[in-house]
Amino acid sequence: MVSTSSxxxxxxxxxxxxxxxxxxxxxxxxxxxxxxxxxxQKRLKDGPLIIVVSAMGDTTxxxxxxxxxxxxxxxxxxxxxxxxxxxxxxxxxxxxxxQSMGVRAKSFTASQVxxxxxxxxxxxxxVDLKTDALQKSLLNxxxxxxxxxxxxxxxxxITTLGRGGSxxxxxxxxxxxxxxxxxxxxxxxxxxxxxxxxxxxARLLKEISYEEVLEMARLGAQxxxxxxxxxxxxxxxxxxxxxxxKPDHEGTIIHxxxxxxIYRTVSGVAVDKDQARVAIMDVxxxxxxxxxxxxxxxxKNIVIDMIMQAVHPSLGLNNVTFTVxxxxxxxxxxxxxxxxxxxxxxxxxxxxxxxxVSLIGAGMVxxxxxxxxxxxxxxxxxxxxxxxxxxxxxxxxxxxxEQASEAARLIHDAFELHKA
Amino acid sequence: MVSTSSxxxxxxxxxxxxxxxxxxxxxxxxxxxxxxxxxxQKRLKDGPLIIVVSAMGDTTxxxxxxxxxxxxxxxxxxxxxxxxxxxxxxxxxxxxxxQSMGVRAKSFTASQVxxxxxxxxxxxxxVDLKTDALQKSLLNxxxxxxxxxxxxxxxxxITTLGRGGSxxxxxxxxxxxxxxxxxxxxxxxxxxxxxxxxxxxARLLKEISYEEVLEMARLGAQxxxxxxxxxxxxxxxxxxxxxxxKPDHEGTIIHxxxxxxIYRTVSGVAVDKDQARVAIMDVxxxxxxxxxxxxxxxxKNIVIDMIMQAVHPSLGLNNVTFTVxxxxxxxxxxxxxxxxxxxxxxxxxxxxxxxxVSLIGAGMVxxxxxxxxxxxxxxxxxxxxxxxxxxxxxxxxxxxxEQASEAARLIHDAFELHKA
Numbered sequence: 052m053v054s055t056s057s058x059x060x061x062x063x064x065x066x067x068x069x070x071x072x073x074x075x076x077x078x079x080x081x082x083x084x085x086x087x088x089x090x091x092q093k094r095l096k097d098g099p100l101i102i103v104v105s106a107m108g109d110t111t112x113x114x115x116x117x118x119x120x121x122x123x124x125x126x127x128x129x130x131x132x133x134x135x136x137x138x139x140x141x142x143x144x145x146x147x148x149x150q151s152m153g154v155r156a157k158s159f160t161a162s163q164v165x166x167x168x169x170x171x172x173x174x175x176x177x178v179d180l181k182t183d184a185l186q187k188s189l190l191n192x193x194x195x196x197x198x199x200x201x202x203x204x205x206x207x208x209i210t211t212l213g214r215g216g217s218x219x220x221x222x223x224x225x226x227x228x229x230x231x232x233x234x235x236x237x238x239x240x241x242x243x244x245x246x247x248x249x250x251x252x253a254r255l256l257k258e259i260s261y262e263e264v265l266e267m268a269r270l271g272a273q274x275x276x277x278x279x280x281x282x283x284x285x286x287x288x289x290x291x292x293x294x295x296x297k298p299d300h301e302g303t304i305i306h307x308x309x310x311x312x313i314y315r316t317v318s319g320v321a322v323d324k325d326q327a328r329v330a331i332m333d334v335x336x337x338x339x340x341x342x343x344x345x346x347x348x349x350x351k352n353i354v355i356d357m358i359m360q361a362v363h364p365s366l367g368l369n370n371v372t373f374t375v376x377x378x379x380x381x382x383x384x385x386x387x388x389x390x391x392x393x394x395x396x397x398x399x400x401x402x403x404x405x406x407x408v409s410l411i412g413a414g415m416v417x418x419x420x421x422x423x424x425x426x427x428x429x430x431x432x433x434x435x436x437x438x439x440x441x442x443x444x445x446x447x448x449x450x451x452x453e454q455a456s457e458a459a460r461l462i463h464d465a466f467e468l469h470k471a
Numbered sequence: 472m473v474s475t476s477s478x479x480x481x482x483x484x485x486x487x488x489x490x491x492x493x494x495x496x497x498x499x500x501x502x503x504x505x506x507x508x509x510x511x512q513k514r515l516k517d518g519p520l521i522i523v524v525s526a527m528g529d530t531t532x533x534x535x536x537x538x539x540x541x542x543x544x545x546x547x548x549x550x551x552x553x554x555x556x557x558x559x560x561x562x563x564x565x566x567x568x569x570q571s572m573g574v575r576a577k578s579f580t581a582s583q584v585x586x587x588x589x590x591x592x593x594x595x596x597x598v599d600l601k602t603d604a605l606q607k608s609l610l611n612x613x614x615x616x617x618x619x620x621x622x623x624x625x626x627x628x629i630t631t632l633g634r635g636g637s638x639x640x641x642x643x644x645x646x647x648x649x650x651x652x653x654x655x656x657x658x659x660x661x662x663x664x665x666x667x668x669x670x671x672x673a674r675l676l677k678e679i680s681y682e683e684v685l686e687m688a689r690l691g692a693q694x695x696x697x698x699x700x701x702x703x704x705x706x707x708x709x710x711x712x713x714x715x716x717k718p719d720h721e722g723t724i725i726h727x728x729x730x731x732x733i734y735r736t737v738s739g740v741a742v743d744k745d746q747a748r749v750a751i752m753d754v755x756x757x758x759x760x761x762x763x764x765x766x767x768x769x770x771k772n773i774v775i776d777m778i779m780q781a782v783h784p785s786l787g788l789n790n791v792t793f794t795v796x797x798x799x800x801x802x803x804x805x806x807x808x809x810x811x812x813x814x815x816x817x818x819x820x821x822x823x824x825x826x827x828v829s830l831i832g833a834g835m836v837x838x839x840x841x842x843x844x845x846x847x848x849x850x851x852x853x854x855x856x857x858x859x860x861x862x863x864x865x866x867x868x869x870x871x872x873e874q875a876s877e878a879a880r881l882i883h884d885a886f887e888l889h890k891a
Binding site: 081084085114117118120121122123124125126128129130132133135136139140142143144146147148150151157158160162163184207208209 | 501504505534537538540541542543544545546548549550552553555556559560562563564566567568570571577578580582583604627628629
């Protein structure tokens with residue numbers, strides 16, 4: 052074929068390439084896979100497609116269960132190779148369905164594409180993505196179906212990308228292949244101003260910035276994984292969150308452009324109930340106490356979220372308080388009990404009855420009225436604030452679990468987030 | 472590491488490498504995989520191992536069913552990639568179990584080994600087998616577990632090797648890696664003088680030649696696939712058929728050496744009931760009639776087995792009779808009906824009530840007494856012989872299906888095959 056443009060990486064394409072990603076629930080059965088194929092077929096009029104799919108429904112859980120029957124702590128290299136079969140099954144089935152509909156389709160494992168990662172198992176990061184095989188196939192194929200979640204090391208070992216891996220594969224492909232857009236198909240309509248299941252008048256956002264959705268995702272509004280959003284931000288990939296079961300809906304566009312709704316002061320409320328709070332009291336003041344605690348936690352691979360340190364200068368003692376994921380609470384307490392002896396500290400306290408309620412908005416910077424209003428609303432409803440944290444785009448109050456939804460609803464109303 | 476021998480391909484190994492192959496029933500569940508791991512662990516004292524495994528039990532059937540739900544005639548490239556996940560699951564699980572027992576084990580897909588095949592799907596032949604990755608891993612790993620049945624094309628497409636594929640993978644690896652022996656573990660004790668399920672005093676053979684087992688395998692005593700035996704013969708790989716559930720039994724050795732029992736006149740009786748016979752009558756005599764028939768069958772991918780042509784020189788007419796696999800009978804009749812018109816021939820006859828009873832033995836050559844005794848035994852029992860065929864090592868009589876087992880038993884007794 053003759054290339055009409057030597058500057059375009061895909062010189063012979065006249066229509067723009069799009070990347071579509073479908074998660075496990077979207078391909079959990081053959082009828083669901085057929086539905087995905089229909090979405091793809093309709094989209095073909097706009098140009099060729101790369102489709103990234105996850106493993107079918109419960110396949111990954113089933114394979115994990117098999118591995119656990121074989122050993123309580125299965126080798127990670129073997130586990131990654133095992134789990135990668137899940138996506139290999141879904142890509143081939145989708146390709147078979149598309150071909151039976153007369154669409155020129157072809158499946159690719161990570162190895163067949165050349166999605167190279169670090170030599171780290173179960174949570175590898177992509178370091179290089181070859182586009183040759185995909186570019187060549189686009190000359191005679193309209194839909195390239197790529198296995199999400201997996202990669203390959205330069206030595207040929209199969210890796211997996213960890214949580215949010217398929218989203219990351221999709222965005223990385225969109226960046227490398229210079230796609231017009233990367234659509235993340237999921238089972239919700241897009242990104243809302245708050246969780247629509249608990250806040251009735253939550254409003255679907257048409258557009259939002261990478262930064263805001265990053266703050267939201269970490270707080271539980273997990274329609275798209277933060278790693279993927281971060282990658283999209285880095286390479287300026289236009290992302291779109293859409294509903295697999297309402298393929299004609301527009302969904303929410305995530306980008307860094309001018310028309311984003313970040314110019315409103317606040318854009319959403321998020322609730323995260325899977326948190327616990329711990330504190331180590333009366334730590335004798337010495338340089339690097341917080342560092343020692345953080346290192347001890349990191350050694351156990353436990354992520355510390357909100358952290359604060361209160362010093363009593365006259366006593367020379369610190370109280371260090373932080374939040375962790377609820378499932379890490381027992382391990383955290385154990386680590387702190389050991390540390391307590393080393394640091395000659397006082398009591399270790401733990402509280403699992405907490406939830407984080409956060410207000411997100413890139414326009415909050417330098418607007419002290421926002422925080423004041425937040426605290427007043429909670430105070431007026433007799434909701435006790437256990438802890439406060441803030442970043443440039445986020446204000447978080449820790450409250451008891453049972454009051455969290457009520458707090459979110461009140462905040463959503465007070466800031467009139469239901470209005471466009 | 473320092474190599475002590477520059478001539479050996481595996482210079483640092485002091486103990487000989489063995490290849491062990493386990494089929495789908497041997498790894499159909501986690502407890503079965505654990506059993507295989509125990510066999511491997513015991514064998515390690517004799518040297519390092521390469522283990523070839525098939526997919527777990529019904530996995531391949533399950534995947535095929537999924538594909539058929541997606542399309543009545545699934546694309547073969549996609550189907551091969553789909554089916555190859557079955558072996559990838561079993562190799563990783565076996566590796567996980569071995570590692571949990573403290574054994575240094577590592578799994579390899581065909582792509583990770585470099586088992587290159589033709590670019591033909593569903594029945595590819597191996598054209599090149601790279602040993603670098605395996606050799607390197609043997610420096611710090613004791614058990615290398617390789618996925619059977621699969622290969623990869625130079626373009627990176629995944630292929631499968633068709634029926635008997637895992638046996639073929641095992642023998643090819645044994646040849647390429649210069650293994651001492653290739654053990655084919657199955658669910659029978661080895662190769663018998665006849666089918667032990669129907670002939671009570673059938674005797675387990677200690678040794679047999681490649682050529683004899685080739686004749687037997689094609690006749691239904693399918694404990695090892697003919698392709699694998701042929702490959703073993705070609706490269707002089709010592710093969711051993713053994714029982715997974717009696718790992719201490721010796722089994723049957725297949726080789727081309729001096730001590731093989733081929734020096735006995737006959738070594739076994741085999742029965743094949745899955746046959747049908749067709750005939751096209753009164754074909755006007757002209758050059759190449761048999762060739763035209765064979766070509767027409769080959770075009771439909773139907774294998775002709777026994778073929779005979781009876782000519783009536785005075786009439787200038789031929790009757791051509793041959794056997795085919797029973798499942799090909801309908802298609803065969805259709806082909807012959809079309810051919811009948813073209814060749815201006817007479818009737819097409821079909822008979823599905825046939826079975827082949829064969830006597831196998833490399834020592835039969837030039838011993839007319841063997842055939843005579845065979846025919847006499849059947850005649851004495853009033854068993855009608857419908858057709859006779861012979862090769863250097865095999866004598867076959869076609870009889871009715873219901874008389875086949877009785878015929879085999881009588882032949883087995885008459886030639887005293889139960890005696891060593």
